[in-house]
Amino acid sequence: MLTDTQKIKLIKAGICAPSADNSQPWLYGWEGNDVLLLFLDESLSGEATDSTFVLSDLAVGAVIESIVLEAMTIGYHGEVELFPNGDGKPFDIAQIKFSQSNSGNDSELSLANCIPARCTDRRFPFTGVVDDRMLSDIQDVVNDSEHGLIGFNQNQDILNIIPTIAKAEQVRFESQQLHQEIFKTVVFNREHSPTGMNLNVLGIKWFETLGFKLLSAWPVMQVLNALGASKQIANKSVVLPIKQSPALLLLTTSAQSRKSIVNSGRQMQRVWLKCTEMGLSVQIYAAPGVLSLIKPNVGKNQLETLSAVESDLNNLTASLAKGRGLLFFRIGFIAGAIEKTGRRAQSSFEK
Ligand SMILES: Cc1cc2nc3c(=O)[nH]c(=O)nc-3n(C[C@H](O)[C@H](O)[C@H](O)COP(=O)(O)O)c2cc1C
Structure with missing residues (x-):
């Protein structure tokens, strides 16, 4: 069972995720202690170029990945079900069920460690070699x-x-x-x-x-x-x-x-x-x-x-x-x- 501190840690990882124009178009709710529900925020999604939700869906996808990776750092596996309530509920994006597991390998844990540091960099020139x-x-x-x-x-x-x-x-x-x-x-x-x-x-x-x-x-x-x-x-x-x-x-x-x-x-x-x-x-x-x-x-x-x-x-x-x-x-x-x-x-x- 996730503790309150662990739940906050997971949500904070999600909040670090990128979103188009930094719109942060999502919401969450807990069902009991081990099931997290993620929604699109109806007031921040579905407008203009987002009318088919592509930009918001990309953003929530990044939130989901961050939360699942973060869960590995505390010994949990997150089982993701997308659109758990079907097409009739287009704002209900995901349900993540957490269970204790040691499935997090070093490379996944290393990605999780980068969640707070990841950011957009619009400066240039970028240098170096990417071989x-x-x-x-x-x-x-x-x-x-x-x-x-x-x-x-x-x-x-x-x-x-x-x-x-x-x-x-x-x-x-x-x-x-x-x-x-x-x-x-x-x-x-x-x-x-x-x-x-x-x-x-x-x-x-x-x-x-x-x-x-x-x-x-x-x-x-x-x-x-x-x-x-x-x-x-x-x-x-x-x-x-x-x-x-x-x-x-x-x-x-x-x-x-x-x-x-x-x-x-x-x-x-x-x-x-x-x-x-x-x-x-x-x-x-x-x-x-x-x-x-x-x-x-x-x-x-x-x-x-x-x-x-x-x-x-x-x-x-x-x-x-x-x-x-x-x-x-x-x-x-x-x-x-x-x-x-x-x-x-x-x-x-x-x-
Ligand atoms: C779906 C998506 C599309 C984005 N498109 C652009 C883009 O075209 N140009 C750009 O400079 N940044 C783009 N961004 C970066 C966002 O502006 C950035 O993630 C947001 O402002 C939050 O800043 P951060 O990435 O530093 O956390 C995009 C981000 C996402 C998730």
Whole structure:
């Protein structure tokens, strides 16, 4: 039987997990002492690009993986059942039954130890070498047959992929709906914030603050897009950072049901934790895989761009027969500490 202290330890591990725009879109409840129920927070999920719950499901998948790994550190196995109440209860994501077990091996325990340190790093350049052996070590943590991880560490391969990621990133600033969704989560100061992302976390320099604030107004963004603003943003957030990174990873999935996407979130977290263990910094790029999958309600031009992104991704994965490309990870080494995003208080996650 889990003690109260152990239960808190598990929930705290879940709270550390990543979520798109730091939305933290989940809630929990205990059924007795050994069954944990996880839900999507209806007020923080299912809107706009999350209308089919892809982003929230990925986030809750990461929460589940963190909790299951953390349970191993206290001698428990977590048996996960996804959507335990069926399709009619789309917000009831998982039930995890805990039982005492010594199944946690050293490599899983080592991933668990990295849960608090894992974070997003948007700085660049990332340096160092990520050789084939390191890529293979990262690929080895993927433990679900529906998923694969492709590693790219050759300069030309990385250069070939950049336009695909940049095109998708550009779309985020060319559609009013996507643009507003991004800026809704920006905290326009440099204070620590329990939700969203502040200017330091986003890597916005002091001299860029005013310009960034102006871009948050859609009419301004629209006018500046005519002058190439969205392309400039993609250049700064995708082209330059990725050109200056020693490797890229692409998480792939062969199925896209909600269960599969929650499992993609679990695999995302495992890969991210492994990179953290290896001292690698990570930035995720979700736009190419996720936007081309969900086909959001955007203009005709943007939909055409997303179709082109989708066929680029298919070409990339077809030759490697690994399913559909879902998430890119930019990885490499960079010295110094970064400012991390905040989290809400634990009590706010109780259903
Ligand atoms: C499904 C998902 C998609 C994400 N997409 C992006 C992205 O496209 N670009 C980016 O810079 N960060 C992305 N992130 C990182 C989140 O913004 C980040 O996890 C969140 O702000 C919490 O910060 P942390 O990762 O440092 O804990 C994504 C995270 C998740 C889970």
